[in-house]
Amino acid sequence: MNSKHRPDTQIVHTGSRPEEQQGVMNPPVYRASTVTFPTVDAMNEAEANRFDTVFYGLYGTPTTFAYEEAIAELEGGYRSVTVASGLAAIAVALMAYLKAGDHLLMVDSAYGPTRKFCDNILNRCGIETTYYDPLVGGAIGDIIRPETKVIFTESPGSLTFEVQDLPAISEAACNQDIKVMLDNTWSAGFYLKPFEVGVDISIQATTKYLAGHADVMLGHITAKSEEDWLTVKTAAGLMGHGGEPDNCYLGLRGMRTLSVRLERHQENAMKLANWLAARPEVDTILHPAFSQCPGHEIWQRDFTGASGLFSIILRNYSRERVNAMLDGMDLFALGYSWGGFESLIIPFDPRGSRSATKWNAAGPALRLHAGQEDPDDLIADLERGFDRLNDKV
Ligand SMILES: Cc1ncc(COP(=O)(O)O)c(C=O)c1O
Known part of the structure; x- marks a missing residue:
């Protein structure tokens, strides 16, 4: 879609291809586990392009691809990855970048289960978490270590509402091989454009405003660059995470009225x-x-x-x-x-x-x-x- 359109126009049209589906406005719900191929060559080719084509239910169907395309456009990123919930999106994003011996800087005002994930799962994997003051701003540079690989932010904190200085944090992290991640659920990607404030990875619980009707569990991760998208998509696939097509359909429908x-x-x-x-x-x-x-x-x-x-x-x-x-x-x-x-x-x-x-x-x-x-x-x-x-x- 023409990226010059204003946000209100963008969310109405993004991810929509009626000409490819007999004029129907919304993408049909393609549910799939098995996908079949006419020849071995076609099967091998699909496997080589498994993130871009319909190859296996987990990696995506036209419905999940349409939703991911729309989300990436809403947030202004390269591409998105959908998973089963907002918490799964947080877990997948962190696991995609962290390994034993690495250090994570996590905002002290984070969503409770994000904290529990760090303390119970990352900790068990040999990944150390340091919690930092949400108002630290550029002084985060003082607590970055050589082994720090991710700075996780949530702005505003979804209970206590501290707003973080994301440009200052991103500036302190830049050129240090550190990924800045944002839980962007509160703004719905509509009131804050994450990549304009220096973030590398934006995460949302689609469950909230995007789906918008208190009946969907879904999450997504949007990457600023192709390299980051591939890292996240690969990790999601390896851990068995993918967006559920019915919920992606509802997420996209919700976006139209966001x-x-x-x-x-x-x-x-x-x-x-x-x-x-x-x-x-x-x-x-x-x-x-x-x-x-x-x-x-x-x-x-x-x-x-x-x-x-x-x-x-x-x-x-x-x-x-x-x-x-x-x-x-x-x-x-x-x-x-x-x-x-x-x-x-x-x-x-x-x-x-x-x-x-x-x-x-x-x-x-x-x-x-x-x-x-x-x-x-x-x-x-x-x-x-x-x-x-x-x-x-
Ligand atoms: C800020 C924030 N991030 C992530 C989540 C997790 O989303 P989900 O409920 O889809 O796992 C929540 C849920 O309340 C939340 O408030």
């Missing part, structure tokens, strides 16, 4: 955050568009928008009062994944999953996902929740 959905998530989240900021129950708003949020200026510089996920820190309420608030919510559901049409809320306490930084919040923390509902109904739900928090009902 812009309008994100706009609504953004608007609703801003409305909720502004209302919450004026409430006496709330101590801090952790939303990248708020000046209180660590790294707010970097968000202003590097991102073109904000999605619907943010956190708040309450004043010093007991766990019982917080539970009373959350147990009675009408519209906000208690649930971990996010990026779907619905509003969500969870309590969290990062103290057990920090080692490079200290979490010194005044009170308990809540993460909210602003869904697509009418924001005034969401505010009314929160208002009733605050009554329960204050023991007024």
Whole structure:
């Protein structure tokens, strides 16, 4: 597709080839394990090109290829690789580059299971992880070692929302044979273009905004260069990871409406955050568009928008009062994944999953996902929740 098109146009048309499928707009779902060939020569040729042609179900079908093409265009990378979940994408990307004796720099605010992967799987493989302050910026150069092979970032952190200085981190890593990886799920690849801020490998849980309807598990890894794409694709294949065609179909379908959905998530989240900021129950708003949020200026510089996920820190309420608030919510559901049409809320306490930084919040923390509902109904739900928090009902 013409890469000069603006993002809204791009996401509507990318990966679409109706002329190759009898005029049908969306690529059909090609499910495959077995793929057959007319001759031995054709079979050998397909095997030699197994990442580019339909050779074996695991390596891709026209549906997964269409989705990968669209994702790569959305993120502005060379090519993408799809796998079964966002966590699988993180694991595959790290395993593709790390071996025994290597050192990984992992952001302290990373998604919890990313941390667990480092501590339980990479550790067992003889790969050492050092956690670093998400606000380290260019000073990351001081903790890079000769054996450091990957710097992993997540910006903003998906619980605590620190925005990382990716250009400064990438600058410190450049010319040192270190790959900078980003978990780009919060921006959906729409509000942050990872390769413009120096990242080598961008990872997303398609599960969230791309699929967008709370019913798909899927992840992808986008590489900036052909060499990196081949490294990741080879590792995924060797470990038996591939994108499931039905889910790739849903991911691509979700992408077509990504812009309008994100706009609504953004608007609703801003409305909720502004209302919450004026409430006496709330101590801090952790939303990248708020000046209180660590790294707010970097968000202003590097991102073109904000999605619907943010956190708040309450004043010093007991766990019982917080539970009373959350147990009675009408519209906000208690649930971990996010990026779907619905509003969500969870309590969290990062103290057990920090080692490079200290979490010194005044009170308990809540993460909210602003869904697509009418924001005034969401505010009314929160208002009733605050009554329960204050023991007024
Ligand atoms: C920031 C972030 N990255 C990755 C993941 C993992 O995605 P999945 O649920 O598809 O494994 C999540 C899931 O919550 C997430 O929040």
